[in-house]
Amino acid sequence: MAKMSKVELYAAIRRDARSGMASRALQHKHGVGFRTVQRALASVWPEPRKKLPPRKTKLDPFKPLIDQMLRVDLDAPRKQRHTVKRIFDRLVDEHDAVEVSYPMVRAYVAARRPEIKVEAGRGPPNAFVPQSHQPGVEAEVDFGDVTVVLAGEQVKCCMFAFRLSYSGKAVHRVFASGGQEAFFEGHVHAFRVLGGIPTGKVRYDNLKAAVAQVLGFSRARVETERWIAFRSHHDLEAFYCQPGIGGAHEKGGVEGDIGWFRRNHMVPVPEVGSLAELNEMVDLWDLQDEARRIGTRPRTIGEHFAIEQPLLKALPDEPFETGLLMSLRVDRYAQISVRTNHYSVPVRLIGRKVRVMVHASELIVYDGQEEVARHERLLAKAGSRLNLDHYLEALVRKPGALPGATALEQARAAGRFTPVHDAWWAAVCKAHGDRDGTRALIEVLLLARHMSHEHLVAGLASALRAGALTADAVALEARKATEADQRESLELPKEPAKADTATVTFLTERRMAHLPPDTRPLPSVAIYDQLLRRRHPGAERPVEGEGS
Structure with missing residues (x-):
């Protein structure tokens, strides 16, 4: 049950009094005293609660001193007026106000300073004036x-x-x-x-x-x-x-x-x-x-x-280039520095100057008129954003640098270097050694420049299941995945495939399958037999050194 307000209580008391209830019965029913009943019968409105006097604080004896300091500030130079810290220090040093705290002084000065300014006629109170705005103007x-x-x-x-x-x-x-x-x-x-x-x-x-x-x-x-x-x-x-x-x-x-x-x-x-x-x-x-x-x-x-x-005014016909164009030199790590962050570019640009168009969310790197890199801007400072593809030409010559490369770590974090890549890499290294296996992986990564990431991962998975540990096999399986997607997009019938089996077609067989049938007769060496010298059965090869 909701608590009854004082106005509702007075109305209930007056209503019961009109019905003939005595004062004592009213007190007992409503749980109030004699004076409350008399006030309710005298007026429908409760008397306002008396405001309590302000509670005394340790700062009260020093308030006149603070007011005097603030009044002096009205005529003092702007840069030589009392700060709250200075007022507090003077109270402690000159008036022994050891029981006064700094927050007490700060709160009092914040409320009292504008009041003293108004009292001295130095300015109106801080008022807000309502504003009206015309459509399309501001x-x-x-x-x-x-x-x-x-x-x-x-x-x-x-x-x-x-x-x-x-x-x-x-x-x-x-x-x-x-x-x-x-x-x-x-x-x-x-x-x-x-x-x-x-x-x-x-x-x-x-x-x-x-x-x-x-x-x-x-x-x-x-x-x-x-x-x-x-x-x-x-x-x-x-x-x-x-x-x-x-x-x-x-x-x-x-x-x-x-x-x-x-x-x-x-x-x-x-x-x-x-x-x-x-x-x-x-x-x-x-x-x-x-x-x-x-x-x-x-x-x-x-x-x-x-x-x-x-x-509203019409927009200009030509757009404004909002990006900032910068000319930066590529360091020996194939990186450029933009606003304390580092971004990678192809290693072939090391030592050269490139043009960088910096936008709010991305930056684009140009070598002449050719776009060579595009990166999303980093949020934090002193970070780096490296693209593994930019370092592949250098890694072909230095395959041992790939396992610990920062670009490889970022590619894993971004999902570009998947567990399928790692599994195929481990298998090829086990079969051919770390150096040749890593180079084979780099050849596979170079394929990403010509085919989609999804098809390349599908090709890696198929080659891994079939035990085909060459870049050519991965390329072939990736092309098969690409063609399968194209057939689906064109709604062409799929080639039948056996379930749970992985087949790899070698490049020679695939190329021969696309050639027309060869109807020529098989080659024969019979015509060359007549050129052989007929030997007599008893003839012997003369011994070296004997005369004729």
Whole structure:
């Protein structure tokens, strides 16, 4: 049974009193005293509870001293005003306030300093003024931290948010970091989703991706060159908020949106295999959020956005290259260094300079106009991402370096070097020795440049079951798997195969099977017999040295 409120108790007492119950009976029925019954009969509203006087603290005797220090600060130079630490030290040193703690002083100063400023007429209280926004004019941008389980590992990523101020329509994108590439790519993605660009100002923090230097306490900023070019390309007008907590209130819409999105869509922590998979989920969540209402608005986000979208500026005809182009030299380990991380390239490029296009989630390496490597960006610092295929030419000459290669370890972790590879490698090494067996494995790995990974693994498995420990046999079985998939895609009848048996067709037999039948007669040497000298039965070979 729910507990009765005091108003309900008074109503019950008054109702029973009207029915003729005496005061003592009312006290007994409702479990209250004489005074409560009299108050209920006198008024339908209970008397408000008396507010208790503030509890005394050890700081009370020193509060006038703290107030005096804060009043002196009103006329002191800005850089020579009392900090909380200085106030606490003076109380202890000059007034023997040994029983006062630092948190007590800090809490009192935080509440009292703005009050003293208002009392002295030096400024109004910290008030928030409601704002109205015109459709298609303003927007707000910010980054927020999100934690995700990426490929089984918990990592912290950066979520870009672009929010239209009128409708509240927001576009989100998760990146490995909050660098300039992510900043630009987030804008491009938001413009594409929204179908246009705001005609007025877009509010920003003083992000390093956009601001190189904050000039004093004004709104003037020294912007980065690439950001100036990006704004000019998209005809974007930037408005920079004040540094610190005051600036957060100037773009409170996107600040609150990031928190709401994180609480409603990132709880529990999402588990994904890649950032691309996560961003597909984020795009779906953004569409679903169009059906919700913000606060007490009568219309949904989607309904307001339908009004706002036609008023946005059109997108430029030509795209802007958001990636950062770098020229790097390949070291002797066939690696390049990008933002403290190392990425592999083919060993033939050692000692040469290559061009690297760095994007927010990946980087592409070019040798001239040819793309030679593509890597997903690493999340942590001082890491390495190595592709085993880049080292195969060197491993052919140094097969003994393969078992302990870092690239091989990463290939195993990524699932590119499977247990089937290991089993075939062990079998061929047992049959032909470690050196020749490892070279045979490298020849098999080179086949991956011309056929799919799945078909190559299937070929390894078939060759292993049949005991065919050569790269040619693996290539043949991989081609058979490829042709089987092609027949399935074309819905052609399959070749009959015996169950639980592994057959290997040698290359010579396979090539002969595709030739037309040979109808020529078999060769004969009979015509050459007439060229033989007829020997007499009694003739003997003359002895060497005898005369004729």
